[in-house]
Amino acid sequence: MSDPLEQGCAPSECGTKPACAGCSHNHNAAQPPQEKEKPHVRKVIGVVSGKGGVGKSLVSGELAVMLRRMGYRVGVLDADITGPSIPRMFGIHEKAFGDGEHIFPAETESGIRVMSINLMLENDDSPVIWRGPVIAGAVKQFWEDVSWGELDVMVIDMPPGTGDVPLTVFQSIPLDGVVVVSTPQDLVGMIVRKAVNMASMMKIPVLGLVENMSYALCPDCGKRIELFGKSRIAQEAAELSLPVLAQLPFDEKAAELCDEGSIETVENPLMADAAAAVSAMIKL
Ligand SMILES: Nc1ncnc2c1ncn2[C@@H]1O[C@H](COP(=O)(O)OP(=O)(O)O)[C@@H](O)[C@H]1O
Numbered sequence: 517m518s519d520p521l522e523q524g525c526a527p528s529e530c531g532t533k534p535a536c537a538g539c540s541h542n543h544n545a546a547q548p549p550q551e552k553e554k555p556h557v558r559k560v561i562g563v564v565s566g567k568g569g570v571g572k573s574l575v576s577g578e579l580a581v582m583l584r585r586m587g588y589r590v591g592v593l594d595a596d597i598t599g600p601s602i603p604r605m606f607g608i609h610e611k612a613f614g615d616g617e618h619i620f621p622a623e624t625e626s627g628i629r630v631m632s633i634n635l636m637l638e639n640d641d642s643p644v645i646w647r648g649p650v651i652a653g654a655v656k657q658f659w660e661d662v663s664w665g666e667l668d669v670m671v672i673d674m675p676p677g678t679g680d681v682p683l684t685v686f687q688s689i690p691l692d693g694v695v696v697v698s699t700p701q702d703l704v705g706m707i708v709r710k711a712v713n714m715a716s717m718m719k720i721p722v723l724g725l726v727e728n729m730s731y732a733l734c735p736d737c738g739k740r741i742e743l744f745g746k747s748r749i750a751q752e753a754a755e756l757s758l759p760v761l762a763q764l765p766f767d768e769k770a771a772e773l774c775d776e777g778s779i780e781t782v783e784n785p786l787m788a789d790a791a792a793a794v795s796a797m798i799k800l
Pocket residue numbers: 565567568569570571572573574575599601676728729764765766767768770771772774775
């Protein structure tokens with residue numbers, strides 16, 4: 517007996533790949549392929565970054581909040597399995613509810629549905645030390661097996677970086693577009709380009725760039741202070757033919773709201789504009 521994986525498909529997924537045409541599985545077997553119910557999500561936006569700690573989760577959270585305020589039914593899938601920070605941001609402390617057959621997402625005060633590994637773990641603080649394929653498998657299950665209900669848009673806080681894990685997650689979820697988050701220093705080391713290239717390799721449209729912690733506002737006079745010198749994001753975006761969706765300042769208040777779980781009360785016109793732009797781009 518030959519190994520079905522060698523044929524390019526497993527029996528459970530047979531018929532889904534070009535290689536299935538030549539495989540040894542019986543496509544006309546009496547038993548129809550198990551038709552898994554696809555999540556009813558109209559559009560999916562991935563939030564990515566070339567490295568960790570740039571504010572990807574904050575941008576994911578605020579983007580979801582702003583889309584919700586626009587009246588959309590919004591979900592957030594926390595795909596950053598080793599650094600999950602979405603539940604805390606939304607003040608979600610309860611665990612995911614399951615009835616043996618389905619897992620249900622948690623729901624925030626404003627009605628955003630959230631799923632995260634933190635809702636599955638007994639102890640929020642225990643680090644997840646799984647290997648790449650297991651992480652990707654967990655994300656895939658969050659996408660396929662969670663009872664999301666009807667959603668207009670899902671925001672996915674993707675794993676950071678451009679390594680194996682983000683790549684595998686990219687492959688397992690049908691993204692309609694990605695938002696690339698970076699800080700001013702990232703432009704120096706090609707980090708933004710790597711993230712953009714990964715998306716293009718997967719043929720996923722890059723909706724635009726968000727430069728986070730781009731500048732600070734003087735607390736006394738409101739003057740804009742460019743801590744890292746003049747921003748290069750506009751030039752970089754032009755070279756990549758991508759829009760700059762937002763340049764966000766250091767925002768102590770927003771960081772505080774994240775810490776205390778009240779991101780849904782955030783005021784951020786820049787992110788509101790970015791959300792409006794993104795929703796138009798993906799024809800939400
Ligand atoms: N614009 C900002 N101003 C102030 N603090 C920020 C800003 N963006 C992010 N932070 C804080 O920086 C830390 C890292 O942000 P986070 O969104 O968790 O990054 P990532 O998901 O990319 O690792 C968090 O404590 C967050 O609250």
